[in-house]
Amino acid sequence: MSAGRKYGHGRPMAFHREPIFVIPLCIIVSWILISEWVAWWLSDHLFHMSILTIAGSPSSRSRSSSLLHFVSRRLIEQGFRVEQINLRDIPAEDLIGGHYKSAAACALRKQVSRCKVVLIASPVYKASFAGGLKALLDLLDEKSLSGKLILPIASGGSAGHLLALEYGFKPVLSALGAQNILTGVYATDAQVQFSENGVVIMAPDVLRRLEESLAQITEYVQPEVAQPTVGDSLLRCKLSA
Ligand SMILES: Cc1cc2nc3c(=O)[nH]c(=O)nc-3n(C[C@H](O)[C@H](O)[C@H](O)COP(=O)(O)O)c2cc1C
Numbered sequence: 001m002s003a004g005r006k007y008g009h010g011r012p013m014a015f016h017r018e019p020i021f022v023i024p025l026c027i028i029v030s031w032i033l034i035s036e037w038v039a040w041w042l043s044d045h046l047f048h049m050s051i052l053t054i055a056g057s058p059s060s061r062s063r064s065s066s067l068l069h070f071v072s073r074r075l076i077e078q079g080f081r082v083e084q085i086n087l088r089d090i091p092a093e094d095l096i097g098g099h100y101k102s103a104a105a106c107a108l109r110k111q112v113s114r115c116k117v118v119l120i121a122s123p124v125y126k127a128s129f130a131g132g133l134k135a136l137l138d139l140l141d142e143k144s145l146s147g148k149l150i151l152p153i154a155s156g157g158s159a160g161h162l163l164a165l166e167y168g169f170k171p172v173l174s175a176l177g178a179q180n181i182l183t184g185v186y187a188t189d190a191q192v193q194f195s196e197n198g199v200v201i202m203a204p205d206v207l208r209r210l211e212e213s214l215a216q217i218t219e220y221v222q223p224e225v226a227q228p229t230v231g232d233s234l235l236r237c238k239l240s241a
Helices: 018-047 063-077 092-097 103-113 131-137 164-175 204-220
Strands: 051-055 082-086 117-125 149-156 185-188 192-194 200-202 237-239
Touching: 051 063, 063 082, 063 117, 063 149, 063 185, 063 192, 063 200, 063 204, 082 103, 092 131, 117 131, 117 164, 117 204, 149 164, 149 204, 185 204, 200 204
Parallel strands: 051 082, 051 117, 117 149, 149 185, 200 237
Antiparallel strands: 192 200
């Protein structure tokens, strides 16, 4: 008689007891997997970022991006989650080729889809907003800005193209479904300057308008989980004389 038959069931003892251990183990593993999934879902849908900034300047030292960073830093201080997209983060071939299915384009659409507020900044180029930013917006889905609060920000060489915000920028945002677009902030180069050590110096009028926009945003959306994700260098702003 084989060892397995000693107990009279035709199977070794170890095999006989297997279901006693396997079933609770399966329950525990399933429970862990389900709770992991629920935690992921909640963090992705409820607690994830509510504010997205899109910096549309191709310049590494950018005035329009500085205005954007000023607002995003103030929002982070108030407990909002802010994520950033920079035009320079999207591969040029995706922008030029309009590669809708590229990894960068998919990530961009996902970020846009789950935010409540979009702050979007651009320099004025040839009397309108920057072409690179338009290429980025072209990678979004139709109506992807629907239901979101939008703050457009622009900087230009002079006040002459102030209306680029109204006639160039806002119609494109509206075409993407944006219905709730704030007045926006436009600054001239003279109003946003860099000191020798890179400190941004903004005119009081620009700071005031940024603060007003900030107040409108914070009325619209409440802070969620305060986990700053912006890793940019400390932005210090001084009032210009
Ligand atoms: C290619 C190019 C075109 C520009 N066209 C205009 C324009 O039509 N009107 C204007 O006011 N400024 C124009 N400017 C000046 C920029 O809008 C201005 O310097 C802006 O603050 C730059 O923003 P940034 O530092 O965020 O890139 C132009 C600059 C460049 C490089």
